[in-house]
Amino acid sequence: MADIHIGHLSDFADRRARTVQWDGTEWAIFLLSDGTFRAIENRCPHKAGKLSEGIVCDHHVYCPLHDWKIDMNDGQVQAPDTGCVSSIEVIHHEATGKIFLRTESVGLKQTS
Amino acid sequence: MKRKLVMVGNGMAGVAFVEQLLKLNPNKFEITIIGAEPHPNYNRIMLSSVLAGDAEMKDIVLNDWDWYRDNHIMLHVGHTVTQIDSAKKTVHTDQGLAVPYDELVLATGSLPFMLPLPGADKEGVIAFRDIKDCNTMIETSRKYKKAIVIGGGLLGLEAARGLLNLNMEVSVVHIFNFLMERQLDPTGSKMLQEELERQGMKFLLEKHSDTIIGKKRVTGLRFKDGTQEDADLIVMAVGIKPNVQIAKEAGIEVNRGIVVNDVMETSVPSIYSLGECAEHRGIVYGLVAPLYEQGAVLAKHLAGVETKGYAGSVLSTKLKVSGVQVFSAGRFTDEPGTKALRVQDDLSGIYKKVVFEGGKVVGAVLFGDTSEGSKLFSLIRSGEDYAGREREVLFGKEGGGGSSSTADLVEAMSGDEIVCGCNGVTKDTIIEAIKDKGCVSLGEIKACTKASGSCGGCKPLVEQILASTLGEDNVKKVKEGICGCTELSRDEVVESITRMKLKTSKEVMHVLEWRNPEGCSKCRPALNYYLGMVFPEEHEDELESRFVNERNHANIQKDGTFSVVPRIYGGVTTPEELKRIADVAGKYDVPLVKITGGQRIDLLGVKKEDLPNMWRDLDMPSGYAYGKALRTVKTCVGNTFCRFGTQDSIGMGIAMEKRFERLNTPAKVKLAVSGCPRNCAEATIKDLGVVAIDGGWEIYVGGNGGTKVRAADLLTKVKTEDEVLEWTGAYLQYYRETANFGERTSEWLQRVGLAHIKEALADQGERQALVARIDKTLDLMKDPWQQIIESDDLRKAFDSLTANSPDSASGGGLNAVQGALAEKPQAE
Numbered sequence: 001m002a003d004i005h006i007g008h009l010s011d012f013a014d015r016r017a018r019t020v021q022w023d024g025t026e027w028a029i030f031l032l033s034d035g036t037f038r039a040i041e042n043r044c045p046h047k048a049g050k051l052s053e054g055i056v057c058d059h060h061v062y063c064p065l066h067d068w069k070i071d072m073n074d075g076q077v078q079a080p081d082t083g084c085v086s087s088i089e090v091i092h093h094e095a096t097g098k099i100f101l102r103t104e105s106v107g108l109k110q111t112s
Numbered sequence: 113m114k115r116k117l118v119m120v121g122n123g124m125a126g127v128a129f130v131e132q133l134l135k136l137n138p139n140k141f142e143i144t145i146i147g148a149e150p151h152p153n154y155n156r157i158m159l160s161s162v163l164a165g166d167a168e169m170k171d172i173v174l175n176d177w178d179w180y181r182d183n184h185i186m187l188h189v190g191h192t193v194t195q196i197d198s199a200k201k202t203v204h205t206d207q208g209l210a211v212p213y214d215e216l217v218l219a220t221g222s223l224p225f226m227l228p229l230p231g232a233d234k235e236g237v238i239a240f241r242d243i244k245d246c247n248t249m250i251e252t253s254r255k256y257k258k259a260i261v262i263g264g265g266l267l268g269l270e271a272a273r274g275l276l277n278l279n280m281e282v283s284v285v286h287i288f289n290f291l292m293e294r295q296l297d298p299t300g301s302k303m304l305q306e307e308l309e310r311q312g313m314k315f316l317l318e319k320h321s322d323t324i325i326g327k328k329r330v331t332g333l334r335f336k337d338g339t340q341e342d343a344d345l346i347v348m349a350v351g352i353k354p355n356v357q358i359a360k361e362a363g364i365e366v367n368r369g370i371v372v373n374d375v376m377e378t379s380v381p382s383i384y385s386l387g388e389c390a391e392h393r394g395i396v397y398g399l400v401a402p403l404y405e406q407g408a409v410l411a412k413h414l415a416g417v418e419t420k421g422y423a424g425s426v427l428s429t430k431l432k433v434s435g436v437q438v439f440s441a442g443r444f445t446d447e448p449g450t451k452a453l454r455v456q457d458d459l460s461g462i463y464k465k466v467v468f469e470g471g472k473v474v475g476a477v478l479f480g481d482t483s484e485g486s487k488l489f490s491l492i493r494s495g496e497d498y499a500g501r502e503r504e505v506l507f508g509k510e511g512g513g514g515s516s517s518t519a520d521l522v523e524a525m526s527g528d529e530i531v532c533g534c535n536g537v538t539k540d541t542i543i544e545a546i547k548d549k550g551c552v553s554l555g556e557i558k559a560c561t562k563a564s565g566s567c568g569g570c571k572p573l574v575e576q577i578l579a580s581t582l583g584e585d586n587v588k589k590v591k592e593g594i595c596g597c598t599e600l601s602r603d604e605v606v607e608s609i610t611r612m613k614l615k616t617s618k619e620v621m622h623v624l625e626w627r628n629p630e631g632c633s634k635c636r637p638a639l640n641y642y643l644g645m646v647f648p649e650e651h652e653d654e655l656e657s658r659f660v661n662e663r664n665h666a667n668i669q670k671d672g673t674f675s676v677v678p679r680i681y682g683g684v685t686t687p688e689e690l691k692r693i694a695d696v697a698g699k700y701d702v703p704l705v706k707i708t709g710g711q712r713i714d715l716l717g718v719k720k721e722d723l724p725n726m727w728r729d730l731d732m733p734s735g736y737a738y739g740k741a742l743r744t745v746k747t748c749v750g751n752t753f754c755r756f757g758t759q760d761s762i763g764m765g766i767a768m769e770k771r772f773e774r775l776n777t778p779a780k781v782k783l784a785v786s787g788c789p790r791n792c793a794e795a796t797i798k799d800l801g802v803v804a805i806d807g808g809w810e811i812y813v814g815g816n817g818g819t820k821v822r823a824a825d826l827l828t829k830v831k832t833e834d835e836v837l838e839w840t841g842a843y844l845q846y847y848r849e850t851a852n853f854g855e856r857t858s859e860w861l862q863r864v865g866l867a868h869i870k871e872a873l874a875d876q877g878e879r880q881a882l883v884a885r886i887d888k889t890l891d892l893m894k895d896p897w898q899q900i901i902e903s904d905d906l907r908k909a910f911d912s913l914t915a916n917s918p919d920s921a922s923g924g925g926l927n928a929v930q931g932a933l934a935e936k937p938q939a940e
C-alpha cells in the first residue's frame with residue numbers, strides 16, 4: 001500500500017487548498033468545511049487554471065480563471081460546461097494528524 | 113403500454129413542445145430525445161447576450177440535465193440522426209443507435225446559410241448559430257483584432273455588437289443600402305445605422321462579397337467591385353435554411369421546409385415536425401414565438417386534447433443590442449391601401465411609425481423608445497378598429513396627452529391572448545401563476561411561466577398584469593436574488609445583516625435559508641464584503657470567501673503565476689525606489705517589467721512562493737492592483753512644473769491616495785487629479801476625478817474608462833483641499849454603503865441617479881458622518897503584504913507541500929481513516 005506522506009492537518013485551512021507535486025502531476029488538496037479532504041489534479045480542463053486557488057463551496061470548487069464549477073467528489077465539471085479532472089484519495093490519519101495521498105487510487109479522467 | 117415518442121432535435125421548439133405535452137398528459141408517452149449538440153436545451157436567443165458579455169453560458173440553460181431525468185426522458189446528446197426508416201418505424205444515429213418509435217417528431221431547426229464564396233472553408237470563417245460558434249468568437253477575439261460580419265440583419269448586428277464588446281474592430285458588410293431591411297423602414301434603418309456607428313461599428317453597404325482571401329486562415333474579404341477589407345474572422349449571418357435532409361431522404365414531402373398541416377403532421381403517418389425546419393401554409397418561421405405556438409398545438413394533438421390547429425403567426429422582433437431600442441412588428445412598409453402615422457424626433461433620437469389598413473393597426477416600427485411595442489403588437493393581433501381615431505394609438509384619447517396606458521391595454525386583453533411572444537405565455541397563464549401559484553414578483557412569474565424570460569420585451573405588460581391582479585401594493589418589486597442561492601436582494605441581505613447582527617457568512621446563509629448551504633462563487637465574496645462594510649470592527653475577514661487575487665494579494669495570470677504592483681503614490685517615485693524595484697526584478701528573474709496604465713510598475717510572471725520574499729525586499733506597500741479596493745490616484749504634473757497648471761495636482765493626488773489606500777469597495781475604484789481643464793490625468797473617466805480650476809477644484813463622479821466608457825458627471829465645485837478630501841470620503845462611503853457588490857460607481861450612479869447622490873451628500877453634517885464611518889474602516893486596515901511577511905501562518909499558504917517517498921505510517925492506522933475520497937457518489 002503506497003501512501004505518500006504530504007503533510008499534517010495543521011498545514012491546511014478551512015475551505016482552502018495546498019498543492020503538492022507527485023508523479024509528474026500537481027495535485028490540489030482541499031480541506032472541506034466538514035473536515036474531510038479531497039484531492040484533484042490542479043489543472044482546470046478549461047484553460048489549465050489552478051483549481052487550488054478557487055472558491056470552495058461544499059464539495060465543489062469554482063475555477064479562479066473563468067468560474068467553471070467542478071465537483072470534487074467525482075472530478076466532473078458541472079453543466080453547462082463539460083469535462084473532468086483526475087482525482088486521488090486522501091487519507092487523514094487521525095491519531096497522528098498526518099495526511100497522505102493514496103497512490104493507487106488515482107481516478108482516471110473519464111470523458112463525458 | 114406507453115407509446116414511444118421519439119424527437120429528433122434537442123432545441124428550443126422541440127423541448128418546449130415536450131414541456132407542453134408533459135403538462136397535458138404526463139403518462140401517455142415514453143419520450144426519447146436525440147440531439148446533435150452536446151448540451152442540454154439552452155436559450156439560443158441568449159447567445160447574443162453571452163457574446164456581448166451580458167450573460168454567461170450557465171445562465172442560458174433552459175432545461176438542465178436534471179429536468180430530463182426528473183421527467184423520465186431518455187436523452188441522447190452528441191448523436192445525429194442520419195436515417196429515418198418509416199417502414200420499420202425506427203431512427204438511426206451516426207453513433208450506431210437504433211431507436212424505435214410510435215410517433216416521431218422532427219425538430220431539427222435550421223442550418224446557417226453559408227455563402228458559397230471561394231475560400232469559405234478557411235479557418236476563421238464561421239456562422240453564428242450555437243454555443244460552439246459563440247466560443248469560437250470569444251476565443252478568436254483574444255488573439256485577433258479584425259472581424260467582418262456579412263449580413264446586416266438582426267443576427268449579424270447582434271454578432272457585431274458582441275464582437276465589439278470583445279474589443280474587436282468590426283465591419284458589417286450588407287448587400288442592401290439599408291440595415292435590417294426586413295424589419296425596418298428606411299428612416300428607422302438610417303437612425304439605427306447612425307447609432308451603431310456611434311458605438312464603433314463600421315458599415316460597408318451595398319457590397320457584394322466575392323472571395324475570401326488568406327492561406328490556411330482568412331486574412332480578408334474581396335468584393336465584386338474589386339475593393340477589399342482585412343479580416344482575421346468572418347462571421348456569416350446571411351440567413352438560415354431549414355434542416356430537412358433526413359426528412360427528404362425518408363421520402364417526406366419537403367418544400368422549403370418539411371411540409372406540415374395545421375396539426376403539424378407531415379406527409380408520412382406518425383411523423384410530425386415543428387420549429388424552424390417546418391413549413392406551414394408556405395411559411396417557414398425563424399423566430400421562437402411562432403414555434404411555441406406550433407408546439408402548443410402539437411402537444412394538444414398528441415395528448416388527445418382538442419385544438420383548433422395552428423393558423424400561422426404575426427411576427428414581432430426586438431434587436432438585442434444594448435443602448436439601441438428597436439422594435440418592429442407586422443406589415444410595416446407602406447403599401448397601396450395603407451396609411452401610416454409617423455412621429456420623428458431627431459433631437460431625442462426617437463422614431464415611431466404605425467401602419468393602418470382600414471382603420472386597423474397592421475404593423476409598426478419603433479426606434480429609440482420601444483415602450484409601446486407590446487401594446488402595438490397586441491393591437492395588431494386583436495385587430496381593434498381605430499377608423500377615424502387612428503391618432504389615439506400613439507397620442508391617447510385627448511389627442512395630445514399621453515397615449516392609452518398599459519393598464520387599459522392589459523384590461524382589454526382577452527385571457528388567451530399571448531403576452532410573452534418568445535415563450536408563448538398567455539394572459540391567463542400569468543394570472544393563474546399569480547392566483548394559484550402565489551407568484552408576487554416578476555422574477556417568480558418568470559421562473560413559473562417563462563414569461564419575459566427571453567427577449568424581455570413584454571416586461572411592462574407582465575408587470576401590469578401583476579399589478580392589476582394583485583393590487584399595486586402587494587407586488588414585490590422586481591426581485592432578483594443576489595445569486596442562485598437566494599431570492600433575497602442585496603438590500604434585503606444587508607438589512608438582515610444589520611438588523612439581526614449577523615457576523616459571519618455562515619450565519620447569513622443559515623438564517624436566510626440559502627439554497628446551497630455553502631453558497632457559490634458569486635455570493636460568498638459578496639457576503640464577506642457586506643459583513644465587513646456593516647460591521648468593520650466585529651467581522652473577521654473570511655479568506656476562504658475571497659477571490660484568488662484578494663486572498664493572495666496579487667493578480668493571478670493565465671499560467672498560474674502572479675503579478676506584483678507596489679504602491680506608487682500619485683505616480684511619483686524616486687531613484688532609490690526605482691533601484692529597489694530593479695534589484696528585486698533581477699533577483700527573482702521577473703519575466704516582464706511593465707509600466708501600467710495606472711502610472712506605476714507591474715512585475716509580472718512571479719511564482720507564488722516568491723511573493724512574500726519579493727514583498728519584503730521591495731519594502732513598499734501593496735498597490736492593491738488586484739482588489740475591489742482603491743487602485744490608483746492618477747495625477748498630472750500640475751502647477752509644480754506645468755505652464756498651465758492652476759493647482760498642485762500631484763500633492764492633491766498623493767494626499768488622496770494616502771488617505772484612502774487599502775479601502776475595500778464594492779468594485780474597484782480609480783481616482784485622478786488633473787491640474788487644469790486640459791485634464792491630462794483623464795479625471796473625467798474615473799470613479800471620482802478632480803479637476804483643478806483657478807481658485808478651486810471640480811469634483812466629477814461616475815466616470816469609467818473600461819468596458820462601457822462613460823464621462824463623469826460634475827458633483828460639485830469646492831475651494832480647498834480639505835473640502836476635496838471631505839467630499840471624496842463622503843462619496844466613497846455612500847457608495848460603499850449602497851452599491852451592489854461588483855457594481856462600479858458608473859453603474860451605481862446611473863442606477864440610483866446623480867440627483868439622489870447629490871441630495872445625500874448636500875448636508876455637511878451628513879458628509880462628516882459618512883467620513884467618520886469611512887475612517888473607522890480605514891483605521892483598521894493594515895498593509896497586507898507586511899502582515900503576510902510577519903506571520904508564519906499566513907506565509908505558509910504561499911508554499912507548496914512536498915511529497916515524501918512512500919510511507920507506511922498509515923499501515924497500522926487504516927481503521928482510523930476518515931474523510932477519504934468517497935466512492936463515486938450517486939449522480940445529483
Ligand code: SRM
Binds near residue numbers: 667712714
Ligand atoms: C496592469 C493593467 C494594464 C497595464 O499594464 O497597464 C491592468 C491589468 C488588468 N486589468 Fe485593467 N489594468 C490596468 C489599468 C486599467 C485601466 C486604466 C486605468 O486604471 O487608468 C482601465 C480602465 C479604467 C476603468 O477601470 O474605468 C482598466 C479596466 C479594466 C477592466 C474593466 C473595468 C470596467 O468596469 O469596465 C477590467 C475587468 C474587471 O475589472 O472586471 C480590468 C481587469 C484587469 C485585470 C485585473 C484582469 C484580471 O482580472 O486578471 C488585468 C490584470 C493583468 C494581469 O495579469 O496582471 N481592467 N484597467 C493596468 C493596471 C493599472 C494599475 O496600475 O493598477
Ligand SMILES: Cc1cc2nc3c(=O)[nH]c(=O)nc-3n(C[C@H](O)[C@H](O)[C@H](O)COP(=O)(O)OP(=O)(O)OC[C@H]3O[C@@H](n4cnc5c(N)ncnc54)[C@H](O)[C@@H]3O)c2cc1C
Binds near residue numbers: 430534
Ligand atoms: C444568436 C441568435 C439570436 C437569436 N435571437 C432571437 C430573438 O431575439 N428572438 C427570436 O424569436 N428568435 C431568435 N433567434 C432564433 C431562435 O433561436 C430560433 O428560432 C429557435 O432556436 C429555433 O428553435 P428550433 O427548435 O426550431 O431549432 P434549434 O433551437 O436550432 O434546435 C434544433 C436542434 O436540433 C439538432 N439537430 C438538428 N438535426 C439533428 C439530427 N439529425 N439529429 C439530432 N439532432 C439534430 C440541432 O443540433 C439543434 O440543437 C436567434 C437565433 C440565434 C442563433
Ligand code: SF4
Ligand atoms: S490588461 Fe486589461 S486590457 Fe489588457 S488584456 Fe488584461 S484585462 Fe484586457
Ligand code: FES
Binds near residue numbers: 045063065
Ligand atoms: S481555466 Fe478554469 S474556468 Fe477557465
